[in-house]
Amino acid sequence: MTTRIGILGYGNLGKGVEKAVNAAPDMELVGIFSRRNPADVKTVSGAKVYSANDLDNMTDDIDVLILCGGSATDLPVMTPKYAAKFNVVDSFDTHAKVPEHFANVDKAAKEANKIAVISTGWDPGMFSLNRLYAHSILPDGKDYTFWGRGVSQGHSDAIRRIEGVVDARQYTVPVPAALEAVRNGENPELTTRQKHTRECYVVAEEGADLARIEKEIKEMPNYFSDYDTTVTFITEEELLANHAGLPHGGSVIYSGQSADGSSKHVIEYSLKLDSNPEFTGSILTAFARAAAKLNAEGANGCKTAFDIAPAYLSPLSGEEIRHQYL
Amino acid sequence: MTTRIGILGYGNLGKGVEKAVNAAPDMELVGIFSRRNPADVKTVSGAKVYSANDLDNMTDDIDVLILCGGSATDLPVMTPKYAAKFNVVDSFDTHAKVPEHFANVDKAAKEANKIAVISTGWDPGMFSLNRLYAHSILPDGKDYTFWGRGVSQGHSDAIRRIEGVVDARQYTVPVPAALEAVRNGENPELTTRQKHTRECYVVAEEGADLARIEKEIKEMPNYFSDYDTTVTFITEEELLANHAGLPHGGSVIYSGQSADGSSKHVIEYSLKLDSNPEFTGSILTAFARAAAKLNAEGANGCKTAFDIAPAYLSPLSGEEIRHQYL
Numbered sequence: 001m002t003t004r005i006g007i008l009g010y011g012n013l014g015k016g017v018e019k020a021v022n023a024a025p026d027m028e029l030v031g032i033f034s035r036r037n038p039a040d041v042k043t044v045s046g047a048k049v050y051s052a053n054d055l056d057n058m059t060d061d062i063d064v065l066i067l068c069g070g071s072a073t074d075l076p077v078m079t080p081k082y083a084a085k086f087n088v089v090d091s092f093d094t095h096a097k098v099p100e101h102f103a104n105v106d107k108a109a110k111e112a113n114k115i116a117v118i119s120t121g122w123d124p125g126m127f128s129l130n131r132l133y134a135h136s137i138l139p140d141g142k143d144y145t146f147w148g149r150g151v152s153q154g155h156s157d158a159i160r161r162i163e164g165v166v167d168a169r170q171y172t173v174p175v176p177a178a179l180e181a182v183r184n185g186e187n188p189e190l191t192t193r194q195k196h197t198r199e200c201y202v203v204a205e206e207g208a209d210l211a212r213i214e215k216e217i218k219e220m221p222n223y224f225s226d227y228d229t230t231v232t233f234i235t236e237e238e239l240l241a242n243h244a245g246l247p248h249g250g251s252v253i254y255s256g257q258s259a260d261g262s263s264k265h266v267i268e269y270s271l272k273l274d275s276n277p278e279f280t281g282s283i284l285t286a287f288a289r290a291a292a293k294l295n296a297e298g299a300n301g302c303k304t305a306f307d308i309a310p311a312y313l314s315p316l317s318g319e320e321i322r323h324q325y326l
Numbered sequence: 327m328t329t330r331i332g333i334l335g336y337g338n339l340g341k342g343v344e345k346a347v348n349a350a351p352d353m354e355l356v357g358i359f360s361r362r363n364p365a366d367v368k369t370v371s372g373a374k375v376y377s378a379n380d381l382d383n384m385t386d387d388i389d390v391l392i393l394c395g396g397s398a399t400d401l402p403v404m405t406p407k408y409a410a411k412f413n414v415v416d417s418f419d420t421h422a423k424v425p426e427h428f429a430n431v432d433k434a435a436k437e438a439n440k441i442a443v444i445s446t447g448w449d450p451g452m453f454s455l456n457r458l459y460a461h462s463i464l465p466d467g468k469d470y471t472f473w474g475r476g477v478s479q480g481h482s483d484a485i486r487r488i489e490g491v492v493d494a495r496q497y498t499v500p501v502p503a504a505l506e507a508v509r510n511g512e513n514p515e516l517t518t519r520q521k522h523t524r525e526c527y528v529v530a531e532e533g534a535d536l537a538r539i540e541k542e543i544k545e546m547p548n549y550f551s552d553y554d555t556t557v558t559f560i561t562e563e564e565l566l567a568n569h570a571g572l573p574h575g576g577s578v579i580y581s582g583q584s585a586d587g588s589s590k591h592v593i594e595y596s597l598k599l600d601s602n603p604e605f606t607g608s609i610l611t612a613f614a615r616a617a618a619k620l621n622a623e624g625a626n627g628c629k630t631a632f633d634i635a636p637a638y639l640s641p642l643s644g645e646e647i648r649h650q651y652l
Binding site for chain 2: 016019020022023024025095098099102119124126128129130131132133135136137138139140185245258259260262263264265266267268269270271272273274275278279282283286289304305306307308309310311313314315318319321322323324325326
């Protein structure tokens, strides 16, 4: 079975999905759908570009539409809208709004008899799965999530909005002592500041007040004020030469014990990624395969990674999976 | 819903399951079933002990029977036999015989409208899941599995069968340089010898020929001859004092890249376990919960971890799972 994929939105994540779909032996990339003028969008692989409006007439041409919009304003509207016409996959990550998003998407998908997979990626997504598996196996324990070392695009954007800043990259970095204590099964209580530090590389306008910029960054609520933050001013050339990529990663560490406390167990799932959007795009692509299979079996409604048997992510048969991976 | 559990077999694994079931808020331990005389079996928790023969009359009292026998001779017979009467879970780990075991169990479970989950534990089981997830996300990559540092019960038993040996503990140890190369994404080709070493602690009979014992161990085909093996003779007191536990662990490391090779990604899942049988028993217990839920929904047949949506392992509702783990 060939799964025909559409991609809606063509930023970094859309490009990551494009690469993953083109590499999948069982998928065909129908096209990129954009809210921009299609003539202005050049695709990496030469994939065809359509206007997002064309989707209305292409419901029979696409098996799964992968939604590569942002969680703040795009996906809350986009996912229910397109779940009413297509099987869809998104990477919605605004944790507090998941119940509302799930309910809206579930209603639309059920009415249309489609599958909508929400909140996939690595966190939420693979990290969530590891938290669930660990808690289900060992009820008496505690999970810790560390992010980084990696570029936070949200934090980089926040710095860019400061007056006098030309460009910026923000790295989230786990505190080594905290990581070690957790890995040793010490179950420490950790504050936000004790878990991560934030490193900022900032290109300022000529003549800008660097002390003011540094102060504004370090005191920014939610983003930086609860962290030990370092600010390093660099040139635009240095930024391009040393900070062009979007590496990321992190670890979910679960520290649990047997029922009577007689034995301790530490479970760790960790990622070291050269490219956050390419890895995330690969995960969305695997869940698109699952969405197509589930819908072909007659299932519908909103799903998360928790609700999908792992075999659905693979292009292989049950027999092949048992042979190769069991 | 309370899931009523029976445990068949009461070795180390059966005791691990007993602890996990007693700790689960949604489970009730009906009893331990043994092929020994029930009067001779003392349970850790005071659970009731029955003869295995009593199972024939208890099909209405047990929702899931957890089979704690060995893969060599017990499970190939036991799992199909009991899948004809109960939902069952086993830890079958003879890789080459999985297709045959799956087919036999599937037939019995389907005819009886029961669920049979086979080959659960951490390897096969959680490690298998991690191999599948990683390959499904990044098709272009390679997985490596390292076991240890931990006690291999099979290798310890093999040493005990040598003439002049009173007792023994064998530790499987990953080679640090191999682990590091894999973690760095170097995708090395590794021989058996390059991946693991084997450390043997042996208590010999008084006057035994130590040189002969050491030679027999090191030259034992399949078990030791392909490895760098060290043999250390110790006293029975030392063995009890320093090697009483059954710790284990290991890592599945997947090293993959994006479709065009422009970015590399390393995924690692690792375990550090104080007690192999207690951790394995906890996994079997979580899959017993899944078996009961699946069967209550009307599903039947043989399943592996690949076929079971992760949410089935948890006692929580979908809403609670999304709230706590997403």
